[in-house]
Amino acid sequence: xxxxxxxxxxxxxxxxxxxxxxxxxxxxxxxxxxxxxxxxxxxxxxxxxxxxxxxxxxxxxxxxxxxxxxxxxxxxxxxxxxxxxxxxxxxxxxxxxx
Amino acid sequence: xxxxxxxxxxxxxxxxxxxxxxxxxxxxxxxxxxxxxxxxxxxxxxxxxxxxxxxxxxxxxxxxxxxxxxxxxxxxxxxxxxxxxxxxxxxxxxxxxxxxxxxxxxxxxxxxxxxxxxxxxxxxxxxxxxxxxxxxxxxxxxxxxxxxxxxxxxxxxxxxxxxxxxxxxxxxxxxxxxxxxxxxxxxxxxxxxxxxxxxxxxxxxxxxxxxxxxxxxxxxxxxxxxxxxxxxxxxxxxxxxxxxxxxxxxxxxxxxxxxxxxxxxxxxxxxxxxxxxxxxxxxxxxxxxxxxxxxxxxxxxxxxxxxxxxxxxxxxxxxxxxxxxxxxxxxxxxxxxxxxxxxxxxxxxxxxxxxxxxxxxxxxxxxxxxxxxxxxxxxxxxxxxxxxxxxxxxxxxxxxxxxxxxxxxxxxxxxxxxxxxxxxxxxxxxxxxxxxxxxxxxxxxxxxxxxxxxxxxxxxxxxx
Numbered sequence: 436x437x438x439x440x441x442x443x444x445x446x447x448x449x450x451x452x453x454x455x456x457x458x459x460x461x462x463x464x465x466x467x468x469x470x471x472x473x474x475x476x477x478x479x480x481x482x483x484x485x486x487x488x489x490x491x492x493x494x495x496x497x498x499x500x501x502x503x504x505x506x507x508x509x510x511x512x513x514x515x516x517x518x519x520x521x522x523x524x525x526x527x528x529x530x531x532x533x
Numbered sequence: 534x535x536x537x538x539x540x541x542x543x544x545x546x547x548x549x550x551x552x553x554x555x556x557x558x559x560x561x562x563x564x565x566x567x568x569x570x571x572x573x574x575x576x577x578x579x580x581x582x583x584x585x586x587x588x589x590x591x592x593x594x595x596x597x598x599x600x601x602x603x604x605x606x607x608x609x610x611x612x613x614x615x616x617x618x619x620x621x622x623x624x625x626x627x628x629x630x631x632x633x634x635x636x637x638x639x640x641x642x643x644x645x646x647x648x649x650x651x652x653x654x655x656x657x658x659x660x661x662x663x664x665x666x667x668x669x670x671x672x673x674x675x676x677x678x679x680x681x682x683x684x685x686x687x688x689x690x691x692x693x694x695x696x697x698x699x700x701x702x703x704x705x706x707x708x709x710x711x712x713x714x715x716x717x718x719x720x721x722x723x724x725x726x727x728x729x730x731x732x733x734x735x736x737x738x739x740x741x742x743x744x745x746x747x748x749x750x751x752x753x754x755x756x757x758x759x760x761x762x763x764x765x766x767x768x769x770x771x772x773x774x775x776x777x778x779x780x781x782x783x784x785x786x787x788x789x790x791x792x793x794x795x796x797x798x799x800x801x802x803x804x805x806x807x808x809x810x811x812x813x814x815x816x817x818x819x820x821x822x823x824x825x826x827x828x829x830x831x832x833x834x835x836x837x838x839x840x841x842x843x844x845x846x847x848x849x850x851x852x853x854x855x856x857x858x859x860x861x862x863x864x865x866x867x868x869x870x871x872x873x874x875x876x877x878x879x880x881x882x883x884x885x886x887x888x889x890x891x892x893x894x895x896x897x898x899x900x901x902x903x904x905x906x907x908x909x910x911x912x913x914x915x916x917x918x919x920x921x922x923x924x925x926x927x928x929x930x931x932x933x934x935x936x937x938x939x940x941x942x943x944x945x946x947x948x949x950x951x952x953x954x955x956x957x958x959x960x961x962x963x964x965x966x967x968x969x970x971x972x973x974x975x976x977x978x979x980x981x982x983x984x985x986x987x988x989x990x991x992x993x994x995x996x997x
Contacts, residue, residue: 443869450827450872451834452865453853465927466870472928473816473874476886479893486888487895490718490944492750492969495705500747514611520841527836532848 535582542584545996578624604859614711631666653992661691686937688723693912693962704944708743733757760973766800771905820887827871916959
């Protein structure tokens with residue numbers, strides 16, 4: 436499947452990336468080459484093959500993953516905010532949304 | 534005693550870092566104060582006073598976790614990864630955080646935002662990746678043990694290129710809590726050491742169920758060290774002849790074939806096996822890994838931690854600018870590719886198809902393991918290549934992982950063991966792959982080889 440510059444721009448928008456002119460130019464052909472490579476999978480007939488779900492083994496799938504509903508400590512507001520680029524009044528502050 | 538060992542490691546790390554660029558942070562003060570605590574408490578533990586290096590995508594409280602990325606920069610996680618909690622409870626001393634490809638995406642460490650790691654065997658060559666700093670730290674004798682993460686070979690491949698042992702266990706054997714997620718269905722924490730026994734010892738400490746990671750399995754952790762009996766008689770070793778063909782360097786081929794002869798001499802039975810879909814593994818991997826990465830890396834948006842771009846007065850603009858400035862080219866390329874294969878109209882053609890072929894690859898292994906206990910392959914198709922040699926060709930770079938990605942796709946354990954030097958004095962490694970939860974068997978086989986063919990060579994850049 437050919438990949439156009441506008442496809443690349445659309446994907447960049449979906450991925451929240453603001454690519455520069457140079458990147459738009461180099462990524463297009465590189466991604467097209469990789470996509471062409473992965474299309475070799477179409478050689479295989481997988482009509483009756485179940486897709487794998489994650490990487491879990493049988494033992495992993497059957498492991499009990501619930502726990503008793505008990506309250507335990509958490510990071511707390513101060514620590515949770517300690518690495519934020521712009522914390523304010525106990526919140527994560529962001530630029531205007533609208 | 535342990536103080537001297539830790540001091541030695543820290544001093545070596547500091548002294549060699551200008552040459553090797555293996556560490557992104559060296560924690561002299563913290564490490565020495567931990568030693569003091571252990572001395573004061575008289576506390577033992579199976580790893581008491583052992584210095585370790587930790588890949589910079591694994592959270593160690595109080596130290597940075599940049600993941601080799603500008604977007605996390607000097608991020609300091611407020612908690613320990615479960616594997617770190619277990620190691621430090623066993624007495625191990627974290628001396629620093631090691632360089633890696635950005636978010637573990639790469640096979641050469643050239644994708645680190647902080648410069649490539651240099652191979653201690655030849656500093657013009659790559660260390661392999663993505664856990665190149667950890668592999669190098671062990672290879673250069675700075676630390677006896679290091680942790681890395683392995684999503685498509687990121688422990689085993691650099692282990693091979695640097696001449697050390699590197700292991701990725703079964704998916705669900707180790708907790709991923711506190712390992713910064715790249716591709717969640719493939720990621721596992723792995724261990725580097727000079728000798729198989731040390732890998733076994735450390736794996737025994739970090740392995741096991743963790744309520745913080747629901748993908749860890751409730752499978753008992755055996756005494757891995759006790760499994761190293763040296764008794765290989767009757768073991769059945771699968772030899773996938775078709776993987777020893779095109780694209781494999783001649784010296785690597787003959788080195789690994791000699792390993793097969795050694796196993797035969799040790800009493801193992803060599804069995805021919807087929808992995809008919811192995812050739813599709815890279816294609817499957819680059820769909821699944823990038824799809825998962827595009828979702829996992831959505832969290833880096835300049836709001837809760839890490840870097841935020843300036844001069845972006847509107848929210849969405851801030852996200853885009855932050856990600857544009859914060860991520861390096863390979864990470865962006867993979868986010869783009871992952872977003873593309875998951876986007877409307879393409880999901881079935883790419884992602885679903887890849888998950889179906891993943892099933893075929895899993896089934897190939899199940900079938901092969903019906904007739905053997907482990908499979909032997911090269912770890913990497915060539916010894917370490919030159920820095921800069923493959924950076925312009927992402928696809929050629931991806932093909933470095935041809936022998937290692939299958940284990941991540943199937944979820945099975947694998948180990949890389951050094952088996953000699955090339956004519957240019959560069960390490961060559963072989964890989965053993967085993968069925969689910971067969972860590973004891975592949976450790977035993979690896980150790981059995983090491984007993985008769987110990988790898989005693991040391992690189993020119995070395996701490997001792």
